[in-house]
Amino acid sequence: MTKKLTPEQINPWVEKIINNKSIFSAIFHVENEDRSFVHTAAAGDIQPDSKYFIASTTKLYVSAVLLRLMEEGKISLEDKLDKHLPDEMVQGLHKYKGTDYSRQLTVQHLLSNTSGIPDYFFHKQPDGKTAADALIAGDDQPWHLEKTLEVVKTLTPKFKPGAKAAYSDTNYQLLGRIIENITGKPIEEVFREFIFEPLKLQNTYSYKDITDTSPAKFYAGSQPLWLPRYMASVTVEGGIVSTAEESARVLRAFFNGELFPKERIEALKKWRMLFSPGVFYFGIGLEKIWVPWIASPFKPMGETLGFWGQTSAFAFYNSKTGLYMTGTANQFNGKGHQAMGNLMFKCMKSAL
Incomplete structure (x- = not known):
């Protein structure tokens, strides 16, 4: 299926991304099912083997x-x-239109972003600003779960649990604490034991040492961002380096x-369309x-799943197509998503 896909095609596609003045680095990796085709292309201030x-x-x-x-029978979606979680953490977590739904919240609500x-x-927040605004402005501060809940419990929930879907990093911070309570281990140790070590990953780790400058910087527009304190505090929602x-x-x-048994994946495909941040479908812990139909009207691309x-x-x-695609444009403002999304579409269309 990848006979039409070659490094000579992919490399210029990646290099062209850097011509956009808001994207300063790009790395794109693609491989097929049997790994007879494996290629990593990079451009700008990043290398094919760079950590990010x-x-x-x-x-x-x-x-x-x-x-x-x-x-292993240690948790279920219906829990x-x-x-x-301790009582003080759940108490007051979800009060909506005069009803307290805090004790009706389930693991599935968190994992599907329907909480x-x-x-x-x-x-x-009440001052009209977001945590993202402060971080983009260079205010590098940690956001541990306790701090998150202190803020979130002063805010109005978006809807009744299960009624809709809306992306929320708070959900994943709570899931991280649940995992830690079940395993009795910090989330970085769980990731290492469950994923990094079994797969023999040598360059993948949870970012914890704020003096570690090896991961590539990312940008907000033309502004480089280096937020070690924040990244070290949000391991479960986005703090892995690879x-x-x-x-x-x-x-x-x-x-x-x-x-895990791959038969479990089908049950995750309970899709709801989200329009922020970006347009995509969210299932149960899977995107x-x-x-759009017009992108490939005569050769449907099928499902493209991941995150x-x-x-x-x-x-x-x-x-x-049997393609596995990974990488980054290290850009916060959305233009990187568009550029990398277009790259994925080009590769899939070439491989059909």
Whole structure:
């Protein structure tokens, strides 16, 4: 299926991205099912083997851990949050239109982004600003779960649990604490034990040392951002560092049954379309790229599943072409997502 896809095609596509003045680095890795075709292209101030923050692609790793714990009978999607979290953490978490739904919240509500709990990262606080605004302005500060809940409990939920879907990093911070309580281990140790070590990853780790300057910087427009305190505090929602090749290794393991029985994936495909941040489908701990019909009217591309990160980091698998695609444009403002999305579409169309 990848006979039409060559490095000579891919390299110029990646190099062209840098011509956009708001994108200063790009790395794109693609491999097929049997790994007879494997290629990593890079342009700008990044190399093919560079380490970078995979951002919210980390959430795919969270899904893998939870599916493994479900297989072991230690948690279920129907579990109420107060089964795994202390009372003071759940209390007052979701009060909506005069009703307290806090004790009705389930693991599935968190993992599917249907809890209605505000996103601490983009939700406007009483002063009209968001946590993202402060970080982009260079105010590097940690956002641990306790701080997040202190803010979130003062905000109005978006909707009744299960009524709609809205992206919320708060959900994943709560899932991280649930995982830690079940395993009795910090989330970085869980990631290492469940994923990094079994897959023999040498360049993938949870970012914790704020003096570590090896990951590539990301940008907000033309402004470089270096936020070590923040990144070290949000391990479960976006604090993993990896390379494009090792990110593809995890992506492949997610879909081929190495981390949990692959039969469980079908149950995750309960899609709801989200329009922020960006347009895509969100299932239960899994994203699907929205592809308009006009993009490939005569050769449908099929499902492209995986995860986006806010910095345009991505990891997606297309079953129709058998392509695993990972990488980043290290750009916060959305233009990187558009550029890397276009690259994925080009590769899939060439491989059809």
